[in-house]
Amino acid sequence: MTDTVVESGPRPRQPTRVLITGGAGFLGMHLTECFRRAKITVRLLDLAERPTWSQAPEIEYVRGDIRDGKTLAIALSGVDAVVHAAFVSPRQTQELIYSVNVEGTRTLCAQVSAHGVQRLILLSSTIVQWPPKVHPFFSDSPLTRLDAYRASRVEAEQIVVTYERQGLRSALVRPKTFIGPGRVSAFALIFEWIRIGRPVPVLGGGENRYQLLDIRDMVEGIRLLAATDVTGVFSLGAREFCTVHEDLQSLLDHARTGARLWTVPGWAGRRALRMMELCNLTPLSEWHYKSASGHDAIADIGRAERELGWRPQRSNAQALMEAYDWYVATLRSTGIVNTTQPIPLGHRLLKVGLQWILLR
Numbered sequence: 001m002t003d004t005v006v007e008s009g010p011r012p013r014q015p016t017r018v019l020i021t022g023g024a025g026f027l028g029m030h031l032t033e034c035f036r037r038a039k040i041t042v043r044l045l046d047l048a049e050r051p052t053w054s055q056a057p058e059i060e061y062v063r064g065d066i067r068d069g070k071t072l073a074i075a076l077s078g079v080d081a082v083v084h085a086a087f088v089s090p091r092q093t094q095e096l097i098y099s100v101n102v103e104g105t106r107t108l109c110a111q112v113s114a115h116g117v118q119r120l121i122l123l124s125s126t127i128v129q130w131p132p133k134v135h136p137f138f139s140d141s142p143l144t145r146l147d148a149y150r151a152s153r154v155e156a157e158q159i160v161v162t163y164e165r166q167g168l169r170s171a172l173v174r175p176k177t178f179i180g181p182g183r184v185s186a187f188a189l190i191f192e193w194i195r196i197g198r199p200v201p202v203l204g205g206g207e208n209r210y211q212l213l214d215i216r217d218m219v220e221g222i223r224l225l226a227a228t229d230v231t232g233v234f235s236l237g238a239r240e241f242c243t244v245h246e247d248l249q250s251l252l253d254h255a256r257t258g259a260r261l262w263t264v265p266g267w268a269g270r271r272a273l274r275m276m277e278l279c280n281l282t283p284l285s286e287w288h289y290k291s292a293s294g295h296d297a298i299a300d301i302g303r304a305e306r307e308l309g310w311r312p313q314r315s316n317a318q319a320l321m322e323a324y325d326w327y328v329a330t331l332r333s334t335g336i337v338n339t340t341q342p343i344p345l346g347h348r349l350l351k352v353g354l355q356w357i358l359l360r
Helices: 026-037 069-076 094-114 142-165 187-195 215-226 244-255 266-278 286-292 302-308 316-334 343-359
Strands: 017-021 041-046 059-063 081-084 119-123 170-175 177-179 200-203 212-214 233-236 261-264
Touching: 017 026, 017 069, 026 041, 026 215, 041 069, 059 069, 069 094, 081 094, 081 215, 094 119, 094 142, 119 142, 119 215, 142 170, 170 215, 177 215, 177 316, 187 200, 187 244, 187 316, 200 244, 212 215, 212 316, 215 233, 215 302, 233 302, 244 261, 244 316
Parallel strands: 017 041, 017 081, 041 059, 081 119, 119 170, 170 233, 177 212, 200 261
Antiparallel strands: none
């Protein structure tokens, strides 16, 4: 009598050609590398000019608008999986946020269904889990735009779920704050403080835990998800992480520049960051706001591990160290690292804001 083998988990459906919307940036670069290692042809769709890293002949590029049906028809030809990452940032106007994030997603889903594409992965955001807020400021203030952005990402998820009920094989990815070589975003401010040996503010003592995600672990999770039939929400984040204080101290120990942690009362940090945000000058990211709250911010990655066989390889500390090393090496070789805000300006604004509030 032979043993019966019962298969479990999602059935592999390795795509042959993947379209990445909003593919000209940092995430698109790492996704492209990941898919190419798996021998999958990559096509990128973006409004931006074709980046230098995508010039290889086996990488296809379509320059155009996600909201344009004719452009999408070209981009979707011959594609069997789509990773949708074309979303504008909260810094844009409310009108553009809605137009791209909501109507762009709606147009894409309609075209994906019409072209018989087998798989759609929506790159969502943990911001959809934040409660909506009403900000008593002028209509286009940064805080109001942030809430409009949250609402647009919620609606984008709802659009995908609606099409899923109509037969579209889709899944939603909610990654934790991701970081890695090629992009350090607002972490550049912290990295610069460390590089020059300045005190690094830790709001509220940093005894809470905030889970990060290395970009290379993130794209591997997306690749695995693109090769399955599973639907629903998948959270991605590091498996190993400590408190904010401990993770930053590990980074300082690694850098060995003489920088130290500077404990700032949480209330003072929140006021300083809010003041800067109202002036549209905040150089810091979601990670800092959540760490300032004093609460843990952790996603359950169990489903991705169980159903996809995904195993994040880098801890918070490792992700920070490798991103810091890339930042320092890039600064030394080129003299500049692209960030969302000028580093010296951000440093001075936060320092002045904290001192002003603490001395009141």
